[in-house]
Amino acid sequence: MSTWLPKRSKAIRDPGDVMSGCVLLAVSAFLLFYLVPNYISEPPILQNPMMSPRWLPRIVAGLMIVFACLLIAQGLLVDNTAKEDGRRIEKGPRLRFAMMVVALVVYVGLFEALGAVISGIMATLILFAAHPVRTWWVYGLAFVLPAAVAFVFVKVMNVPLPLMPF
């Protein structure tokens, strides 16, 4: 049952590149054959096809297909897995990552509803707890910093932000 898998993975020199290439190939094909014809409207009369709003997206999507195929070929023929290109990481606890996602959700979900300061405090507290930060006074920064940064944005730089829900 498992005999063909190792042989196939040996044939593929760089599975990461092959996978990236396949994803990009699928995205480019979807773009060229579905999105460009359906989501870019073309004027009825065109003096030159190169003036069309579809022309450049079509060329770009076509080139993406070509280069995605080349990337797949590269992955099949060339082994780049030994390169220090940042693809390998030693993963940490899942809870830490999940808490970061929660912090992001707090920001995007509650930013306008609760304001920059409260959502900032909540998200910062979650991120401090995620690591976790063990120095108790640092948690005080989670209250001070969002207020200070929001103050700098709104009062010093005159860049508007929703400060508070009330």
Place this chain on the structure above:
Amino acid sequence: MDMISEVLHLFLSLDNFLAIALGVVIGVVVGSIPGLTATMAVALALPFTFTMEPVAAILLLVGIYKGGMYGGSITAILIRTPGSPASACTLLDGYPMAQQGYAKKALKTALYSSVIADFISNIALIFFAAYLAKIALNFGAPEFFWLICFSLTIIISLASGSMIKGLLAALMGILLSLVGLDEVYGSQRLTFGNYNLMDSISFIPLLIGLFAIPEIIEFYRKKALPHLKAKASGVGMTLAELKRCLKSIIRGSLIGVIIGAIPGTGATAAAFISYSDARRRSPNRDNFGKGEVEGVAAAEAGNNGVAGATMIPLLSLGIPGDVITAIILGAFMVHGLTPGPIMFQENLTLIYALFVGIMFSSLVLLVVGNAAIKYFSLIADIPKSILFPIVLMFCVYGSYAVNNDTFDVWLMLGFGVLGYIFNRAAIPAAPFLIGFILGPMFEDNLRRSLLIGHNDLSIFVRGPITWFFIALTLGSILLALYRYFAARRQAPSNTTQETS
């Protein structure tokens, strides 16, 4: 005389001085914290400049750029963690010096070399930008079309790892730049009926998402590493040592200027070329790599010699030389300015005020750099577990501030996830950004050329300038292909050597 007084009137304001000082401080601080980059700092500072005067806004970003270039070498010397790829060369001799107890000497050497190189680079900028802009005044749409083609081929060199991945990233950038209303026909392109996308994808959320968020995601995804502490101890650089290194510094600065003026080549190449040149010429060549002060000086001179010169193509042609100048180009656009030859005609006083400010930033770098050496441990001891939540806060606040809309925060997070996927798949983000900036310029000049030439394609080969850029474009492609295949040929031989 009127011009001088106008320039001084524009420059001599407290805001400008504060912007430069603050920019350099932020740059040095951020650059000297491992994991934070000058690119990230420039991207995060951009929303703060919305309400600033254009000169102060640009000077703030330039200050961060310059400070970051030097700041990156501090961590390279002290904890063997280069703050930027270009600082990797400084590490070769800087870190051995620190291990031998000469950390302060290495840091001072890096600082003085950086300041001298920066100064030389600024002078080059002042002399060559105006000259190049004067030549560029003769350019029409077809010439600019080929210039942009040439710049797009340069993207290949920005793709540090794989050329194919760099090109794919650039194409994705071009594609996303086309989202929105078509400027000629007003038809919607890939907006999916969303009114937020009709005015194209906002540059700032893209920038913040692409360069700051992936670092944050990676930090919380990765296993926590112990926090490294370091101290700048030992004696400083002597005058005799500075004199000994001066030739290497000047040569390195000139190498940096030449390389920096070519879009896409970058500081890393300049640092390594300067280093190898100094090594070849130095009587102490055997000591290079073991803690040679001249090695640090040459690497830093090459690295910082690029800083002013990358602004030459930006100011004179409107073409960004690297990622940071691409962000600075975005800052110009935010303030309603379009860098290029026309700006030299319409906003000459502003350009000269920028030149004065850029020169002044070298002096500020000297002062701030000295202070950074003294107080480095205070800066670098801030753990990332405290820094990254603050960085995320800046990301969210900054993105929201663009249009006062949560859509931009979503957009920023979307690009953050895309940037993270890029990191995981080793796809470089820099070509994506350059593609995003150059895409609309490419299309605009193509269409204008067709309109000028009444749809006759011979307009694209109408004169010597177009032929010159066609030759450059073809040369650039051939050179990239040659380098690609040379690297491929070298890879198996290295593998064979390793296995034997």
